[in-house]
Amino acid sequence: xxxxxxxxxxxxxxxxxxxxxxxxxxxxxxxxxxxxxxxxxxxxxxxxxxxxxxxxxxxxxxxxxxxxxxxxxxxxxxxxxxxxxxxxxxxxxxxxxxxxxxxxxxxxxxxxxxxxxxxxxxxxxxxxxxxxxxxxxxxxxxxxxxxxxxxxxxxxxxxxxxxxxxxxxxxxxxxxxxxxxxxxxxxxxxxxxxxxxxxxxxxxxxxxxxxxxxxxxxxxxxxxxxxxxxxxxxxxxxxxxxxxxxxxx
Amino acid sequence: xxxxxxxxxxxxxxxxxxxxxxxxxxxxxxxxxxxxxxxxxxxxxxxxxxxxxxxxxxxxxxxxxxxxxxxxxxxxxxxxxxxxxxxxxxxxxxxxxxxxxxxxxxxxxxxxxxxxxxxxxxxxxxxxxxxxxxxxxxxxxxxxxxxxxxxxxxxxxxxxxxxxxxxxxxxxxxxxxxxxxxxxxxxxxxxxxxxxxxxxxxxxxxxxxxxxxxxxxxxxxxxxxxxxxxxxxxxxxxxxxxxxxxxxxxxxxxxxxxxxxxxxxxxxxxxxxxxxxxxxxxxxxxxxxxxxxxxxxxxxxxxxxxxxxxxxxxxxxxxxxxxxxxxxxxxxxxxxxxxxxxxxxxxxxxxxxxxxxxxxxxxxxxxxxxxxxxxxxxxxxxxxxxxxxxxxxxxxxxxxxxxxx
Numbered sequence: 099x100x101x102x103x104x105x106x107x108x109x110x111x112x113x114x115x116x117x118x119x120x121x122x123x124x125x126x127x128x129x130x131x132x133x134x135x136x137x138x139x140x141x142x143x144x145x146x147x148x149x150x151x152x153x154x155x156x157x158x159x160x161x162x163x164x165x166x167x168x169x170x171x172x173x174x175x176x177x178x179x180x181x182x183x184x185x186x187x188x189x190x191x192x193x194x195x196x197x198x199x200x201x202x203x204x205x206x207x208x209x210x211x212x213x214x215x216x217x218x219x220x221x222x223x224x225x226x227x228x229x230x231x232x233x234x235x236x237x238x239x240x241x242x243x244x245x246x247x248x249x250x251x252x253x254x255x256x257x258x259x260x261x262x263x264x265x266x267x268x269x270x271x272x273x274x275x276x277x278x279x280x281x282x283x284x285x286x287x288x289x290x291x292x293x294x295x296x297x298x299x300x301x302x303x304x305x306x307x308x309x310x311x312x313x314x315x316x317x318x319x320x321x322x323x324x325x326x327x328x329x330x331x332x333x334x335x336x337x338x339x340x341x342x343x344x345x346x347x
Numbered sequence: 348x349x350x351x352x353x354x355x356x357x358x359x360x361x362x363x364x365x366x367x368x369x370x371x372x373x374x375x376x377x378x379x380x381x382x383x384x385x386x387x388x389x390x391x392x393x394x395x396x397x398x399x400x401x402x403x404x405x406x407x408x409x410x411x412x413x414x415x416x417x418x419x420x421x422x423x424x425x426x427x428x429x430x431x432x433x434x435x436x437x438x439x440x441x442x443x444x445x446x447x448x449x450x451x452x453x454x455x456x457x458x459x460x461x462x463x464x465x466x467x468x469x470x471x472x473x474x475x476x477x478x479x480x481x482x483x484x485x486x487x488x489x490x491x492x493x494x495x496x497x498x499x500x501x502x503x504x505x506x507x508x509x510x511x512x513x514x515x516x517x518x519x520x521x522x523x524x525x526x527x528x529x530x531x532x533x534x535x536x537x538x539x540x541x542x543x544x545x546x547x548x549x550x551x552x553x554x555x556x557x558x559x560x561x562x563x564x565x566x567x568x569x570x571x572x573x574x575x576x577x578x579x580x581x582x583x584x585x586x587x588x589x590x591x592x593x594x595x596x597x598x599x600x601x602x603x604x605x606x607x608x609x610x611x612x613x614x615x616x617x618x619x620x621x622x623x624x625x626x627x628x629x630x631x632x633x634x635x636x637x638x639x640x641x642x643x644x645x646x647x648x649x650x651x652x653x654x655x656x657x658x659x660x661x662x663x664x665x666x667x668x669x670x671x672x673x674x675x676x677x678x679x680x681x682x683x684x685x686x687x688x689x690x691x692x693x694x695x696x697x698x699x700x701x702x703x704x705x706x707x708x709x710x711x712x713x714x715x716x717x718x719x720x721x722x723x724x725x726x727x728x729x730x731x732x733x734x735x736x737x738x739x740x741x742x743x744x745x746x747x748x749x750x751x752x
Contacts, residue, residue: 146704174706186701190719196705199715204706256705 099124099295100145100264105156107144113154114140116320122264122295129298129306129331132317133339138299139183141317142268146180147173160264174200175207177263177294181253181270188240193252194222196240197259204260225258229285246273254285261289266297271305283308303335316342350396350495350525351378357402358464370453371463377456386455389639389671390581390610395553398523400495403466405429409490410519417517419732421484428488430467430496440477441510444470449501451531457555461529465499468529475505475535482511482543482730492522500530502540509539513733518552528556534566536590541569543733547576547740550605557583564590564619571728574601574609575740581610588615588622588650598724599628600737602717602744603636603668610639617650617683626657629721631741632668642687643675650680657687662694662720664713714747 100122107115114137122128132138144151145158147170158165165173188196202212222236229251241249250270257265267286271279286296286309298309306314306328314330315322318339323346324330334342348356358371379396380387409428418424423436425443435443447470453459473479489496504510518524534540546554554577560568574580586595601609615624630638640659661670674687694716702712718741725737742748 148700148704150700169709170700170703171706171708171712174704180704182701182704186695186698188698188701188716188719190722191715199707199711200702200705203708203711207706260705 099161101157101159102145103157103159105141105144105158106154107140107151108154109151114151114320115144118156118317118320118322120315120322122297124263124295125292126313127290127296127298127309127311129300129311129314129328130317130322131300131303131314131331131334134301136317137320138317139268142180142266142297142299145173145266146170146178171203172207174260174262175204179257179260179262179265181250181257181265181267183269183272185241185244185249185253187242187244189242191240192237193240194236197222197256200256200260221259225255228258228288229255230281231255247275247278250274250282251278254282258285258289261294263294264297265294266299268299269301270298271300271302279305280308303331306331318343318346348399350398350400351375353400353402353495354460354464363463367463370459374456374459374463379456386612386641389641390608395525395579398493398525400493400523400525401491402495403430403464403497404491404494405431413488413519414486417488417515418486419484419513419736421513421732422481423479423483425469425483425485426488427467427486427498429490429494430498432467432469435469436483438479438483440474440508441479442472446470446499447501449531451529452559457527458529458557461497461499461527461557465497465529467497468499468501470500471502473502473504473508473510475507477505477508477510479508479510482513485512485514487514487516487526488519489517489524489526490519492520494518494520494524495527496524497527498529501533502530503533504535504538504540506535507537508535511541511543511730513543513545513730515545516548516554518549521549521551523551523553525553526555528554530558532558532560532568534560534562534568536563537565538563539567541571541729543571543728543730544573544582545733545736546572546574546580549576550578552577553579555581555583557585559585559587560595561587561589562593562595565592566590567594567596569596569598569727569729571733572597572599572611573733573737573740574599574603575744578606579608582612584611584613586613586615586624588617588619591619591621593619593622595622595624596727597624597626597628598727600721600724600741601628601630601632601638602721602741603631603638604633604744605635607636608639609636612639612641612643614643615645615655617644617646617653617655620649620651620653622650623654624656626659627724627727628659629724630659630661630670631664631717631721632661632670633664635665635667637668638670638672640670640672640689641675642673644677644685644687646678646680646683646685648679651682653680653683653685655683655685658689660690660720661692662717663691664693664717711747714742714745717745718742
């Protein structure tokens with residue numbers, strides 16, 4: 099589904115990603131772990147198409163198409179979704195209007211007719227139930243005055259509504275208490291299908307107790323320096339990142 | 348021929364009272380304001396008054412079916428064509444008649460001209476204890492080429508009464524035109540008034556609109572101003588609070604492009620204690636457009652416990668657009684709460700990327716964020732049809748399909 103080859107990216111001449119190689123297939127969950135400043139958020143932003151970073155080389159191929167040729171919105175239409183580490187507040191737009199717009203834009207791009215309002219409302223209700231979201235939430239302004247946990251839950255709610263093929267969860271666990279973490283992880287697990295894939299970006303092993311990855315990659319100084327199964331995350335938690343960097347050297 | 352010369356030759360051909368002659372002479376003496384006048388520092392009339400106009404011309408070719416295109420189809424409608432009131436509704440407890448003479452505070456030459464030569468307008472008197480259930484829509488159409496028209500309107504609201512208005516001035520002739528519009532609103536005790544101004548005129552039309560509001564105790568008056576169309580729009584809103592516990596609210600949304608100019612000058616004269624005023628003006632400027640905001644708040648020495656709030660937020664969406672924004676607070680009482688704020692900015696890049704990453708195209712994303720920016724002021728309007736229109740006009744202007752409910 100996703101093939102990243104020798105991806106190099108940076109900001110203002112300062113290279114952050116120094117040749118990333120990664121392959122993600124449908125049905126898989128990949129975890130990317132790494133210390134602060136290793137390039138985790140740059141990688142997710144590069145996949146989603148942020149113009150903040152300059153792509154200096156490499157390819158991000160998604161279902162055979164080079165994502166680097168596409169605008170962020172086109173990537174979203176193809177089925178790429180990024181759950182933001184810091185979701186943006188948009189005063190003046192309600193959650194329901196926002197989601198309605200996203201869905202209608204996506205369907206327009208896919209040349210599907212508009213979704214019937216009743217179907218949309220039904221879908222919203224189902225997904226809200228899945229994520230333990232209370233009524234009244236839909237009419238609140240996008241992320242305005244939301245707590246950290248509410249913002250993250252709102253990200254997963256949008257993901258549930260947009261049904262992406264590839265979801266990237268950037269530090270979704272940060273700012274969540276244990277109950278919220280469980281609800282969010284449970285939502286992600288329930289949305290898991292044979293034909294979609296998830297990349298979980300995290301500092302800590304904690305989230306991976308709830309969203310169990312098939313693969314774990316360690317990102318360090320702009321490169322994936324080690325890959326393995328879920329046990330790698332446990333080992334990291336126990337021994338710290340120093341252990342791997344020493345091993346590499 | 349310049350406008351002043353046209354006015355001169357027009358006035359020589361008509362009969363006038365001595366008082367009006369004096370007013371007109373005083374107007375000729377000072378002329379139209381220039382950028383040397385403090386109140387017109389940022390807005391020049393020079394080009395506007397150098398154009399050729401036909402003064403108070405009456406045209407016979409009238410296509411009344413056009414009304415529906417511009418009307419919000421309220422139950423009660425007052426319709427003017429080229430200055431003549433052609434239709435007015437019958438409302439219980441409300442008297443609606445045509446133009447009438449009334450005294451006004453003619454502090455500037457534009458109002459002197461209006462008082463001296465106006466012969467068109469409406470007079471509305473609402474009895475006491477009347478709640479008019481549907482808004483009164485007032486439509487002013489002009490059909491003739493290069494018209495210079497003046498309207499002079501008076502509204503008096505009786506004690507404990509409640510009424511809403513929706514006003515639209517529309518030129519049906521796509522030539523350069525100018526309207527000098529004046530409305531005086533007298534709010535008696537415990538009244539509630541909302542006046543909505545939809546300023547979406549044709550691309551070459553120009554408007555100088557002055558509204559003087561006199562409030563008695565316990566009255567609430569809201570004026571909402573939506574500037575979308577016209578090449579030149581200047582609004583002067585003057586509130587005078589003549590009693591305790593008055594509330595004056597102003598909301599404004601300007602969405603301008605090309606070479607449009609939109610100028611909102613407001614003045615709240617807090618003359619009595621325990622009163623409030625709220626101003627929220629939002630401006631969105633594209634292309635070469637220009638905005639002006641000047642908000643004057645006067646708190647007189649005995650006007651204690653005043654709560655005055657003023658905000659003017661602007662989005663400049665092009666390199667060539669501009670805004671001049673000036674709060675002007677004169678406070679002579681010591682126990683008051685006055686706050687004012689002005690922001691000028693561009694769209695938030697993070698929010699744009701956030702929306703794009705969810706599949707919203709860049710133009711739509713910009714439009715939605717712009718809409719979100721202005722919506723706070725639109726939400727303060729209580730008339731649903733006006734709100735809908737504002738949303739629609741904004742979407743049209745930003746060239747997107749905003750399907751919000």
